[in-house]
Amino acid sequence: MTMTNAVVLIEAERDALSTLGGALADVEGVAEAYSVTGEWDFVAIVRVADHEQLADVVTAEIGGLAGVTRTQTMVAFAAFSRHDLESLFSIGE
Numbered sequence: 001m002t003m004t005n006a007v008v009l010i011e012a013e014r015d016a017l018s019t020l021g022g023a024l025a026d027v028e029g030v031a032e033a034y035s036v037t038g039e040w041d042f043v044a045i046v047r048v049a050d051h052e053q054l055a056d057v058v059t060a061e062i063g064g065l066a067g068v069t070r071t072q073t074m075v076a077f078a079a080f081s082r083h084d085l086e087s088l089f090s091i092g093e
Contacts, residue, residue, distance in 0.1 A: 003047050004054050005076040008062060010042040016067020017041060023065050029057040040072075051075075 012020050017035070024033035024044050032045040044062060048054050058073050 004050055005079060006046045006054055006058070007074045007076065008044040008046055008058055009040040009072040009074075010044060010062065010068055011039075011070040012041040013067045013069055016065075020065065020067050024062065027057060027061045027065075029053065029061070 010020075010024070020042060021033055021035050024030055024042060027044075029046050029048045030044045031047045034043045035041065036043050046054060046057055048057055054073075054075070058071060062068060063071060
């Protein structure tokens with residue numbers, strides 16, 4: 001079964017910064033959640049069965065959390081691990 005993977009950037013209200021990470025991690029479909037520096041406050045890695053479920057997770061679940069002010073979703077086309085990248089660049093060692 002092919003999964004739909006996405007990276008969701010999340011901007012939060014200042015009052016929600018201390019609690020939103022745990023709330024994101026509790027959302028079904030969120031595989032990982034990170035607090036980050038820069039323009040965005042959190043990054044969520046979402047893994048779901050299909051695009052319809054992704055839309056529900058991002059708009060209803062993540063977007064519905066108290067303190068979330070804005071999201072940006074990037075759907076992954078392909079996933080690469082360190083092993084994949086090393087084999088891609090190896091020259092028959």
